[in-house]
Amino acid sequence: MSKPISYKSASTACIWGGEERSWMDRATQVPVVHSVAFGYEDVDEWQAVALGKAPGHIYGRNTNPTVAAFEEKVRLLEGAEAVTSAATGMGIISSALFGLLKPGDRVVSVKDTYGGTSVLFQEFLPRFGIEAVLCDTVDHEAIEREIAAGCQLVYLETPTNPTAKILDIARLSAAGKQAGAMVVVDNTFATPINQNPLSLGADLVLHSATKFLGGHADALGGVICGARPLVEQIYHFREINGATLHPMAAYFLLRGMKTLALRIERQNANALAVARFLEGHPKVETVHYPGLESHPGHEIAARQMRGFGGMLSFSLKGGDFEDVKRFLPRLKHAHAAANLGAVETTVGPPATTSHVECTAEQRAALGISESLIRYSTGIEDPDDLIADLTQALASL
Ligand SMILES: *Cc1c(COP(=O)(O)O)cnc(C)c1O
Numbered sequence: 001m002s003k004p005i006s007y008k009s010a011s012t013a014c015i016w017g018g019e020e021r022s023w024m025d026r027a028t029q030v031p032v033v034h035s036v037a038f039g040y041e042d043v044d045e046w047q048a049v050a051l052g053k054a055p056g057h058i059y060g061r062n063t064n065p066t067v068a069a070f071e072e073k074v075r076l077l078e079g080a081e082a083v084t085s086a087a088t089g090m091g092i093i094s095s096a097l098f099g100l101l102k103p104g105d106r107v108v109s110v111k112d113t114y115g116g117t118s119v120l121f122q123e124f125l126p127r128f129g130i131e132a133v134l135c136d137t138v139d140h141e142a143i144e145r146e147i148a149a150g151c152q153l154v155y156l157e158t159p160t161n162p163t164a165k166i167l168d169i170a171r172l173s174a175a176g177k178q179a180g181a182m183v184v185v186d187n188t189f190a191t192p193i194n195q196n197p198l199s200l201g202a203d204l205v206l207h208s209a210t211k212f213l214g215g216h217a218d219a220l221g222g223v224i225c226g227a228r229p230l231v232e233q234i235y236h237f238r239e240i241n242g243a244t245l246h247p248m249a250a251y252f253l254l255r256g257m258k259t260l261a262l263r264i265e266r267q268n269a270n271a272l273a274v275a276r277f278l279e280g281h282p283k284v285e286t287v288h289y290p291g292l293e294s295h296p297g298h299e300i301a302a303r304q305m306r307g308f309g310g311m312l313s314f315s316l317k318g319g320d321f322e323d324v325k326r327f328l329p330r331l332k333h334a335h336a337a338a339n340l341g342a343v344e345t346t347v348g349p350p351a352t353t354s355h356v357e358c359t360a361e362q363r364a365a366l367g368i369s370e371s372l373i374r375y376s377t378g379i380e381d382p383d384d385l386i387a388d389l390t391q392a393l394a395s396l
Helices: 010-016 043-050 065-078 089-100 115-127 140-148 169-178 228-241 247-257 260-279 298-304 321-330 360-365 382-394
Strands: 082-086 106-110 131-135 153-157 182-186 204-208 222-226 284-288 311-316 346-348 372-376
Touching: 010 065, 010 260, 065 082, 065 222, 065 247, 082 089, 082 228, 089 115, 089 153, 089 182, 089 204, 089 222, 089 228, 106 115, 106 140, 115 131, 115 153, 131 140, 140 169, 153 169, 169 182, 204 228, 222 228, 260 284, 260 311, 260 382, 311 321, 321 372, 321 382
Parallel strands: 106 131, 106 153, 153 182, 182 204
Antiparallel strands: 082 222, 204 222, 284 311, 311 372, 346 372
16 A cells, blocks of 8 residues: 655645545546445456555455545655554554453553543553553653553653643653553644644554544544554554545545645644633633643743644633533634544533543543633634634623
């Protein structure tokens, strides 16, 4: 599946990556191939494809041409050797963990991973005799100590959801390497435009493609890239668990990704403008955005990211969940919804989005106050977003 193309710029890879070939009847756009099976008149060729010795497709649960074009685009953007995908972000995360780990293994991660990932660590992995140690997210010394104590897999996510904590990927990847562990990074919030974990020493990088990669909140998907032997192991489990990315979803993601570089550039700028505005607002208690000099992870983020991303969160001064309920409907240029990373600004409290699986006490332990609002900046005009926030805050 990998082709020897390298692009000097991500913008060009967003457009041409995985699409530098002609399709049926000279179509310029990748066709959505709905066919479940791929027929062969020559049994020898069929067998060669089935054994992975020749390129081609056999059955839609395993591979599909539309899905392969999407995967290839992500592979090029992450600078990886190999790639595979799944129906959702959680589909690829669970395929990675269950495909790579075995009973008796130990995982080191942090408390602030995506809610669903945290459920895998706390509820499902232990059922199979796999221990997951969840460290305080920004305590790099503690994470390094746990890694050095012995583990098979280090699982990182940066920036985190929803308080935008920053982990030092190079530092923790080095610690993982030292311990002989695989290092996996959830790069959903940063996107490959802002951050490439493989170039910082990680072994695998994954995305919920549902978010920024697709960018239009109209398709679910997950994708993981890295060294071929690891990706093949994950693919093997994914083809058997059956959480395959649908070709129609792959097409939406592929089309969305053509504007990824453009969108992220705008979202980086919009989020910084909104974060600076909120930081100076008297009704705002705290703003979490790694692009602000006041953010505790700013220095690491500036080192490992090319842009600080479109995600921020803030809490209302002296506010509670009732204030959040009053505030959200007053925003005109923001969907109050569970997703993020789309072209429209989206807002939501962690209690109904990323951390819906947690209790109020668990959220408090993660530093998620009940008046916290997650703000996923879209590509609207930043002045309109700021005017919208101004009127909504004034009405509190
Ligand atoms: C949404 C999200 C996931 C899960 O992705 P789905 O596509 O919803 O399954 C994983 N990690 C992060 C950081 C996310 O934001």
